[in-house]
Amino acid sequence: MPKQNNLNNHQSSLHRERGTTAYINTTHIRHNLNVFKQLHRGKVIAVVKADAYGHGLTRVVPALSACDAFAVATIEEALELRELAADKKILLLEGVFNRYEMNKAIEQRFDVVVHQDYQIGLLQEVNSPAEIDVWLKIDTGMNRLGFDKNELADKLAELKAIDAVATIRLMSHFASSDLLNSAQTQTQIQCNSWLKSLGHEYSFSNTGAVLNQLAEPDEWARVGVGLFGISPLAAGYWGHTYGLKPAMHLTAKIISSKTITAGALVGYGGNFMAKHDMRIGIVGIGYADGYPWSEHGSSVLLDGLKAPVIGRVSMDMIAIDITNFDHQMTGKQVTIWGGDLPIESVAEDLKLIPYTLSCGITRRVKFYAIQ
Numbered sequence: 001m002p003k004q005n006n007l008n009n010h011q012s013s014l015h016r017e018r019g020t021t022a023y024i025n026t027t028h029i030r031h032n033l034n035v036f037k038q039l040h041r042g043k044v045i046a047v048v049k050a051d052a053y054g055h056g057l058t059r060v061v062p063a064l065s066a067c068d069a070f071a072v073a074t075i076e077e078a079l080e081l082r083e084l085a086a087d088k089k090i091l092l093l094e095g096v097f098n099r100y101e102m103n104k105a106i107e108q109r110f111d112v113v114v115h116q117d118y119q120i121g122l123l124q125e126v127n128s129p130a131e132i133d134v135w136l137k138i139d140t141g142m143n144r145l146g147f148d149k150n151e152l153a154d155k156l157a158e159l160k161a162i163d164a165v166a167t168i169r170l171m172s173h174f175a176s177s178d179l180l181n182s183a184q185t186q187t188q189i190q191c192n193s194w195l196k197s198l199g200h201e202y203s204f205s206n207t208g209a210v211l212n213q214l215a216e217p218d219e220w221a222r223v224g225v226g227l228f229g230i231s232p233l234a235a236g237y238w239g240h241t242y243g244l245k246p247a248m249h250l251t252a253k254i255i256s257s258k259t260i261t262a263g264a265l266v267g268y269g270g271n272f273m274a275k276h277d278m279r280i281g282i283v284g285i286g287y288a289d290g291y292p293w294s295e296h297g298s299s300v301l302l303d304g305l306k307a308p309v310i311g312r313v314s315m316d317m318i319a320i321d322i323t324n325f326d327h328q329m330t331g332k333q334v335t336i337w338g339g340d341l342p343i344e345s346v347a348e349d350l351k352l353i354p355y356t357l358s359c360g361i362t363r364r365v366k367f368y369a370i371q
């Protein structure tokens with residue numbers, strides 16, 4: 001972390017800036033992958049879709065060089081990733097959508113998920129001597145992507161008849177792996193054990209499933225959010241309890257502070273009323289930076305202590321209660337999440353999931369990679 005500047009004199013005003021910054025700690029990302037490699041002895045696919053969950057693909061990929069494969073959602077993401085990881089297996093989680101994408105997948109050696117008949121059709125049309133690894137997706141009860149288990153034998157036969165198809169692996173996805181005791185998960189596990197018996201390699205688990213010890217020891221686990229130090233599980237099972245370290249430290253600065261009297265209203269809609277005289281700070285981060293609009297207050301961290309967010313989130317600013325702090329607060333940096341303020345706790349306060357927070361950071365925020 002850069003040293004805190006004293007911005008309260010004229011000279012340093014030349015260097016004054018809004019200062020809304022995300023520090024991405026690549027050492028922590030490397031460490032988190034190691035944690036998952038300890039927890040899961042099988043192969044680990046690093047899921048880096050959505051610009052590595054908002055952390056920045058370019059920064060993140062070198063720190064994940066020890067993974068067994070990468071996975072992304074779209075062809076654009078896969079092409080960007082290929083530039084950064086020339087030799088890695090790259091899996092397209094939704095497969096390809098058209099012939100152009102199929103050709104790109106062949107040219108760039110992407111693995112494709114197959115979950116719809118039109119994708120089998122695209123493979124059947126391939127007449128170049130290609131070697132495409134296919135992940136046949138089965139819907140085991142989430143009712144999102146995948147063939148019904150009754151269709152599996154037919155789909156396997158169709159894929160096996162295609163010359164361009166090299167290895168066929170099976171894939172399914174948990175709907176509720178973040179819960180500790182889920183009947184839905186138990187049903188899905190039963191279906192997975194049948195998939196396991198079919199003589200193919202397989203991939204079932206995401207971060208929640210690995211943390212909840214649901215992963216099969218020899219499967220290809222697909223770990224996304226956990227690489228960034230985030231646990232999707234409930235309070236008490238956040239990232240740090242597994243030894244994960246936050247990859248993102250999001251900070252912003254107090255750009256103004258003032259004293260208000262009892263009865264004063266703060267922010268849009270006069271949504272917050274001061275019960276007593278108080279000091280408030282205005283912090284330079286809002287929903288256009290990726291701090292979600294909310295009426296459920298969270299807190300920021302100021303000098304290691306929590307300062308509550310009050311009133312509604314604006315496009316560019318939030319207000320915080322700094323009554324219990326020093327009066328010279330303008331220019332001070334606060335932690336929005338990361339560092340000693342778990343992103344999971346902010347998500348819980350806002351009644352959101354941590355995924356939406358990290359993925360939601362916008363281009364307006366400055367990014368720095370730190371080690």
Ligand SMILES: *Cc1c(COP(=O)(O)O)cnc(C)c1O
Pocket residue numbers: 047049093173205206207208222223224225226232
């Ligand atoms: C995004 C995604 C994952 C990764 O999930 P996490 O909860 O971030 O670990 C795994 N599998 C599929 C199919 C996905 O779309």
